[in-house]
Amino acid sequence: MGGVMQLQNRIAKNVKTIRENKKLTLDAAAKQTEVSRSMLAQIEKGEVNPTISVLWKIANGYKVSFTSLVENHNQEPLIIRAEDVAPLVEDDGKYINYPAFPFQEDKLFETYRIQIEPHGFLSARPHMAGTEEYITVFSGRVEIITAEKTFQLGEGDSLRFFADAPHSYQNIDSATAYLSMLIYYTKNQ
Structure with a gap:
């Protein structure tokens, strides 16, 4: 707690x-x-x-x-231990977001570990113009709906898409899905 x-x-x-x-x-x-x-x-x-x-x-x-x-603005850790990360939870605990590396002005990206329980779902609002997401699925199967298309991804699959329109993530399998997410912000924001 x-x-x-x-x-x-x-x-x-x-x-x-x-x-x-x-x-x-x-x-x-x-x-x-x-x-x-x-x-x-x-x-x-x-x-x-x-x-x-x-x-x-x-x-x-x-x-x-x-x-x-x-993020904690008072420290800049090089190693982030899993047990030290406070999760952000949606969909009654079925969608769990673990912030990993926070945004830095000179890096223009941030990363997360995502855990989606069976049938877990998150509908995301558009991010700032030009923002891109890079997703890699490590286990399970997820469906990602972007402004352009619906994608079904399995273990080892990766996807890049513009996240400046509504998009969603859903676990379409009976097992927990684990994925990484990198959000990239363009320099002109």
Whole structure:
């Protein structure tokens, strides 16, 4: 439980700092992110554990990377131990996102380990214009729907697509699916 509270407090600090740096009131931030003023206030106070979808709304509204909301700005680890990563959970625990390497201004990418339980599903909002995702499936079978097409991927398959349109991920197998995700941001953002 400690990892979840640490993550919740880190998100609270980061969301508030980013909003203040952008000189936005809570009302202006709510309009820009499409997240209610009361929800933003609760997140900034560390009173709620926001979902992945809400965090993406904030990231897109503030025009910042997803991991800038969840990373610890006080340290830059070279090794990230699995047990030290607080997961972000969707679909009642069937879609679990483990942030791995956070976004850095000089790198323009961030990485995640994703675990999707049987029939688990996540519908993702569009990321910033030009954003690309690189997915590799390590086990299981997943279906990824992009703006252009539906893809079914199995063990060892990889996919690159533009993630600046709605897209989704679903485990279409009876076994847990494990995949890696790299999100790449273009320089002109």
